[in-house]
Amino acid sequence: AQKITQTQPGMFVQEKEAVTLDCTYDTSDPSYGLFWYKQPSSGEMIFLIYQGSYDQQNATEGRYSLNFQKARKSANLVISASQLGDSAMYFCAMREGYRAGGTSYGKLTFGQGTILTVHP
Amino acid sequence: ETGVTQSPTHLIKTRGQQVTLRCSSQSGHNTVSWYQQALGQGPQFIFQYYREEENGRGNFPPRFSGLQFPNYSSELNVNALELDDSALYLCASSLSGASYNEQFFGPGTRLTVL
Numbered sequence: 024a025q026k027i028t029q030t031q032p033g034m035f036v037q038e039k040e041a042v043t044l045d046c047t048y049d050t051s052d053p054s055y056g057l058f059w060y061k062q063p064s065s066g067e068m069i070f071l072i073y074q075g076s077y078d079q080q081n082a083t084e085g086r087y088s089l090n091f092q093k094a095r096k097s098a099n100l101v102i103s104a105s106q107l108g109d110s111a112m113y114f115c116a117m118r119e120g121y122r123a124g125g126t127s128y129g130k131l132t133f134g135q136g137t138i139l140t141v142h143p
Numbered sequence: 144e145t146g147v148t149q150s151p152t153h154l155i156k157t158r159g160q161q162v163t164l165r166c167s168s169q170s171g172h173n174t175v176s177w178y179q180q181a182l183g184q185g186p187q188f189i190f191q192y193y194r195e196e197e198n199g200r201g202n203f204p205p206r207f208s209g210l211q212f213p214n215y216s217s218e219l220n221v222n223a224l225e226l227d228d229s230a231l232y233l234c235a236s237s238l239s240g241a242s243y244n245e246q247f248f249g250p251g252t253r254l255t256v257l
Contacts, residue, residue: 027185060248065250066250067250067251068248069248070245070246070247073245114185114186129191129199129237130176131235132188133185133186
């Protein structure tokens with residue numbers, strides 16, 4: 024079974040508008056972390072935002088926010104005020120078995136990605 | 144503070160050959176993870192090194208091996224290359240024990256096997 028599912032192969036958005044990229048996950052571990060990365064055509068994975076399973080509030084980082092719905096096992100990324108430079112591949116990823124301050128190894132499981140295109 | 148670097152940027156090999164990819168971790172990071180990303184796919188975890196020992200491995204055969212050095216830099220070695228090994232290989236460094244072990248990725252090495 025897929026641990027991370029991104030159902031949108033491609034998304035289009037107008038510049039300055041907001042866009043939501045979907046991500047659902049599957050785990051039985053009560054302790055996990057959810058990440059979003061941006062991958063431009065250059066290939067480098069750029070960290071955007073993180074949500075821990077025990078975090079009470081949704082994470083925000085500038086124009087990025089994570090809509091975390093634990094009961095639904097979803098962790099959607101919201102990008103506000105889209106910019107042309109936001110055009111890239113976006114990956115949702117999960118790390119299971121993390122303990123705050125612990126040393127569990129950091130295997131990330133990635134989804135298939137969503138290609139976002141921002142139109143002027 | 145220097146970021147994660149990888150070398151070489153691109154590499155072309157033929158089937159059956161061996162390849163070594165290199166990664167220098169971000170300053171202060173003691174853990175290195177390697178990922179394989181086939182075209183159009185998400186990255187797949189190969190293994191992770193912490194304190195010069197492998198401490199986690201994905202579903203990859205033993206011909207994928209690695210090393211971590213005292214300065215925390217790392218190598219990924221792939222023996223008996225197969226056509227399906229053509230991919231972008233990403234290295235990520237992190238600090239074990241940090242608040243959430245965020246991984247910082249390098250630019251990747253694009254390997255083509257002919």
